[in-house]
Amino acid sequence: MRWIYFLLITYAAVLIQTTVGQVLWLPTPAGWIAPVFLAAMAVFVAMFVRSRLDVLLAAWTLGMATDLTLSGPGMGLLALLFLAGAWGVFNLREAFFCERVATQVIMALLFCLFVFEAWAVYQVLLGDLPGGQFARLALQAAGISVYTAALTPLICAALRRMQRVLLSFPTGRGRERR
C-alpha cells in the first residue's frame, strides 16, 4: 500500500463527500439517502489489497475520516465498524470473483448494511437519535447501503485505474500475503 497516495485520495474523497456529493442525495419517504464514497473505497481496499494488515489499517483510516466529518457523540465508532466490516469482506473475498460487478455490489451491500445499521443502533442507544424514529432510521440506513452498493462498481473501476499508484502489490486469487 502506498500510504501517501492513499491519504491524498482519502482527502479528496472526503472533500467530494462533504460538498459536491450532495448533488447525488435523493429524497425518499424514509429521509435523504446518499452514497458514502469512503465506504465504497473501504470495500475496494478489502477486495483488492493483498496484505491483511494493510486492509485493516486502511479501513480504520477511512472510518476515522468519515467520523471526523460528523458531529455529535460516538466518534471512533465508524473507524471500528469499517475495520470489522473490511475484515469480513477480506475473509469472504476468496470465495468470489472480485472483478465481477455482482460480487462488488453484494460485498458493498453487506459491508454498508453492517456498518450503517450498527451505527444507527449505537446512536439511538446513546440518545443522539430519537428511539421513536428507529424503524425509519433503519430503513434510511438500508437505503444508504443500497445506493452505495449500486455505485461501488463505478468507484472500484475508477480506483482500479489508479491501482498502480495506490497499491504496491495488486491482489489476485490465492495471492494473499499475511
Next chain:
Amino acid sequence: MLAGLCLLSVVCMVLPVRHARWPSRALRPALAPIGDAGMYLTTRMRGRLGELTGREAEGPEVVGHLNHALRQTLEQQLEELSELRRWRGVLGDEFLCRLVPARVVGVEPLPMRDRRVVSAGADRQVRGGDLVTTRRVLHPIGVALPPELAVLGRNAVVGRILDPAAHTATLQLVTDPSFSMPGQLWRMVGPGQKRTVHVEGPRGAWAEHTDHNRGAVARPAGRLVGRAPGKFRPFGSIPVRMEGDGRQIALAHVPEKHQIAPGDFLTTDVSELLPFGIPIGYVERTERETGDAHFVRVFVKPLDELDSLRRVYVIQPIDREGK
C-alpha cells in the same frame, strides 16, 4: 499498531463529546476553504436541476404573476414597515441582536443527521444554541436590481448552531432528527376566508371564536396562483414543541380542539432576545394520533429549501461582541 488504533477509537467513543470532537474541529480549516467552492457548485447545480424539473419554473406566466405579486407585496410591506416602527418603539433605540453572515461550506456524509458546516465560528462570537436564519426576497430572476438597493426581506429560521469550532460551526437544521425546540403555531385566516376556532378564555373556559378576513383575494388574470399575495391574518397562537423527523418538522400531541389546518404558520418562541417569533414553516398536513383521538400530529414544511442552503445568518445578542 492496530491494537493501539482500536484503543484510540474506544477512548474517543467514551470521552465526552466536547473533548472527543477536538480532532474533528481541528480538521475543519483543512476542508472549509475548498468546501466553500464545492458547496457553491452544489447549490448552483441543485438550483439548475430544480429549474429543469419545474420546481423553480420561470415561465412568462410566472414572471407576470410575480410582477403582480410584487405590487401587492409592496403595499403589504408598507404595512409591515409601520408594524416594524411600532416594534422599534417597543424595543427602544437599540436593537438587541445582530445578524452574522455565513456560508454553508459542507454537509455531513451520513444523511441520517441533517446538519451542515457554516463558515462562522468562535472567532465571530458564534456559540452553541444561536439561531440561524436566511433572508427571503420575492424578486423575478429576469429583472436586474439597482446596486445598493435596500431590500426589505423576510427572515426564516433554518436551524441552530451546534458545536462551534474556531472558524466554523455545525448547523443543526430544523429537520434534524435530534432537533427539538419550543415554538408558536399561528392559526391563519386567509383573505376572503372565514374560520372558527376554540379559544381559551381568561378563566380557562373554551369558547368558539369566528374571524372573517374581508381582505382582497389576489386573482391575477382571473385565477389564483400560489398564496403569496393578499394579507393573511393571524388568529391567535398556541405553544408547541417542534421536532425534526429527517424530512420535515413534526409537532406531536397537538390538541385536536385547536383545529390546526394546512397553511397555519410555525414561528420561534418569544424570548428576551427576540420579542417576536421568526417564521420557520407552514403546516402541510395533520394526522390523527393513533393512541389518542383527541390529539393530532402536525407536519410542517420549512419555508426554505434546506437541501440547497448557501447563505445564512447567525442571530446573536449584540452585547456579546468583544466578550
